Amino acid sequence: MPKQSAALRPHRQLFADRRRNPDAKREAVLHTAVRIFLERSYARTSMNDVATQLNITKPALYHYFRNKEEILVEIYRLGTDLIDEMLDSIEADEKTGLDKVADFIAGYTRIIAGDFGRAVVRLDDGELSKAGRKLVRARKREIDHRLRALIESGIEDGSIASCDAKIAAFILAGAIHGMASWYEPAGSMDLADITAQYVRMLAAGLAMGGLPALAERQPIAPRRFE
Amino acid sequence: MPKQSAALRPHRQLFADRRRNPDAKREAVLHTAVRIFLERSYARTSMNDVATQLNITKPALYHYFRNKEEILVEIYRLGTDLIDEMLDSIEADEKTGLDKVADFIAGYTRIIAGDFGRAVVRLDDGELSKAGRKLVRARKREIDHRLRALIESGIEDGSIASCDAKIAAFILAGAIHGMASWYEPAGSMDLADITAQYVRMLAAGLAMGGLPALAERQPIAPRRFE
DNA sequence: TGCAAATCCGACCGGCGAGTAAGATATCAA
DNA sequence: TTGATATCTTACTCGCCGGTCGGATTTGCA
The missing domain is CATH 1.10.357.10 (Tetracycline Repressor, domain 2)
Known part of the structure; x- marks a missing residue:
C-alpha cells in the first residue's frame, strides 16, 4: 500500500484514459518507479506496487518495459x-x-x-x-x-x-x-x-597547505578494535 | 553455490561432529552468515545458502537462531x-x-x-x-x-x-x-x-584555519543539473 | 549401560512475486 | 463507419524461500 504522493498524481492522470501516448507513459512509469524504489528498495517493491500507484494493473506495465x-x-x-x-x-x-x-x-x-x-x-x-x-x-x-x-x-x-x-x-x-x-x-x-x-x-x-597543526600527529591510537 | 572461503573452513569443522557446543556453533553461524551477507546481500542469501556453507541443512540453523x-x-x-x-x-x-x-x-x-x-x-x-x-x-x-x-x-x-x-x-x-x-x-x-x-x-x-585561498570562492556554478 | 536431551535431517507447507496467456475494450487512421 | 492495433484486465503458472513437522541419530550424564 504505497502512500499517495501528491507529486505522483499527474502520472496517475496520464493513465486515466487510454489515449495513446507511449513515450509519456513510459516516462511516468519511470518517475513513479524511482520514487517507490527509493522508499522501499527495488527488491521489496513488486511490479504490482508500481502498477497500483499508477492506477493500472501489473500486465499493463509490460507494455512499456520488458521486465x-x-x-x-x-x-x-x-x-x-x-x-x-x-x-x-x-x-x-x-x-x-x-x-x-x-x-x-x-x-x-x-x-x-x-x-x-x-x-x-x-x-x-x-x-x-x-x-x-x-x-x-x-x-x-x-x-x-x-x-x-x-x-x-x-x-x-x-x-x-x-x-x-x-x-x-x-x-x-x-x-x-x-x-x-x-x-x-x-x-x-x-x-x-x-x-x-x-x-x-x-x-x-x-587543498594545498591545509592541516598545519595536525601535520605531525603521532601515529594514531594503536588500540585494537575488532 | 557459495564459494569456499578458506577462512570459513574452521566453522565447517565445528559442525563436522555432533558434539555439544552451542555457543561456539552459534558464533560460527554468525561469522559465516556475515561473510555471505556481505557478498550476496541479506535478501539474496537464503537460509539454505548459510546452512550449505556450514555443511548442515536448513533446519539445523533453527537450533541456534529463531529466524x-x-x-x-x-x-x-x-x-x-x-x-x-x-x-x-x-x-x-x-x-x-x-x-x-x-x-x-x-x-x-x-x-x-x-x-x-x-x-x-x-x-x-x-x-x-x-x-x-x-x-x-x-x-x-x-x-x-x-x-x-x-x-x-x-x-x-x-x-x-x-x-x-x-x-x-x-x-x-x-x-x-x-x-x-x-x-x-x-x-x-x-x-x-x-x-x-x-x-x-x-x-x-x-581543522581551524584551513582553506585560505578558497575561503571566498564565488557562489558555485549556478548551472542546473536536474 | 540406559535414557533424556540435544542435534540434525528429509519432506513438506504456505505465501509471494515475476511473468504470461487470452480475451475485452478503446483508439485512430482510412 | 470500420477494422487493425494498441491498451489494459482477469486469471493463471511457476519457482523460490522462510519456516515447520516428525522422526532418526548421537551425546553425555546418572
Whole structure:
C-alpha cells in the first residue's frame, strides 16, 4: 500500500484514459518507479506496487518495459547521464584542479539530491542480471575515474596537496553518496547550505597547505578494535 | 553455490561432529552468515545458502537462531558494539575535539574494514521487521549523535572551525562508510595507508584555519543539473 | 549401560512475486 | 463507419524461500 504522493498524481492522470501516448507513459512509469524504489528498495517493491500507484494493473506495465530489470537499468541510465553531463561541462572549464573538484562537489550534491541521482547511489545494482550489472558498474567506474583525473590535475597544478587520488576520490564520492541516505527533498534542511558546507569542508581537506597543526600527529591510537 | 572461503573452513569443522557446543556453533553461524551477507546481500542469501556453507541443512540453523532476522540483528549488535567501545575510549581521553575526531576516523576506518563493521554499514536494515529496525536504527542514531558531540566539543575548544556539526558528522561518516563498498581485506591496498589518508584529509577539512585561498570562492556554478 | 536431551535431517507447507496467456475494450487512421 | 492495433484486465503458472513437522541419530550424564 504505497502512500499517495501528491507529486505522483499527474502520472496517475496520464493513465486515466487510454489515449495513446507511449513515450509519456513510459516516462511516468519511470518517475513513479524511482520514487517507490527509493522508499522501499527495488527488491521489496513488486511490479504490482508500481502498477497500483499508477492506477493500472501489473500486465499493463509490460507494455512499456520488458521486465522489472529494464526499469531499473533505465533509471540508472538517466541518473548517470546527469552526472556525465556535469563532468563534461566541468572538464571543459579553464580552472585549477581544486576549483574543478569544488564544482564537482557542488554539482554532485545537487544531483544526488534529485530522485535519479539518489537512485544511482542507493539502489542495489546487485539485483541486476550479470549483463545489466556489468553495464551499470562500467558507468559508475567511469565516473570514478573522471573524478580521479580531476584530482590528479589539481595535484599537478599545485592547487591540491599531494595524495593518493584514488583514495581521495573514494572519500569525496563516499561523503556525497552518504547524502542519498539522509537527504529528503521535502525535509527542512536547505540544499544550498548543505552543498556549501560540503564544498567548504571537502575542498579544505584537499587543498594545498591545509592541516598545519595536525601535520605531525603521532601515529594514531594503536588500540585494537575488532 | 557459495564459494569456499578458506577462512570459513574452521566453522565447517565445528559442525563436522555432533558434539555439544552451542555457543561456539552459534558464533560460527554468525561469522559465516556475515561473510555471505556481505557478498550476496541479506535478501539474496537464503537460509539454505548459510546452512550449505556450514555443511548442515536448513533446519539445523533453527537450533541456534529463531529466524533469519535474529541472525541479522545479532550481526548488527556485534558491529555496533565495536563502534560503541571505540567511542567510549575516545570520550575518556583528554584531548582537543579535533584530536578526538581524528582518533575516531582512524578507529572507525579500521572497524569498517572488518566483517561486522562492514555489515553495519552495508546490510540493509530495511529488511528488518519494524521492531528490529527500530532497535538497529536507534543504535546507529546514537553513534551519529556521539560523533556530533565530538565535533561540537572541537568547535568549542577552537580546534575545529565553526560549522554545522550535523552535516559535518554526515560527511565524515559518509566518507568512511563508503569504504564498506570498495575495501576488500584480501585486496592489495594497505589498511594503514588508507586510514592515514582518511585522517589527514578529513581532519584537514575540519581543522581551524584551513582553506585560505578558497575561503571566498564565488557562489558555485549556478548551472542546473536536474 | 540406559535414557533424556540435544542435534540434525528429509519432506513438506504456505505465501509471494515475476511473468504470461487470452480475451475485452478503446483508439485512430482510412 | 470500420477494422487493425494498441491498451489494459482477469486469471493463471511457476519457482523460490522462510519456516515447520516428525522422526532418526548421537551425546553425555546418572
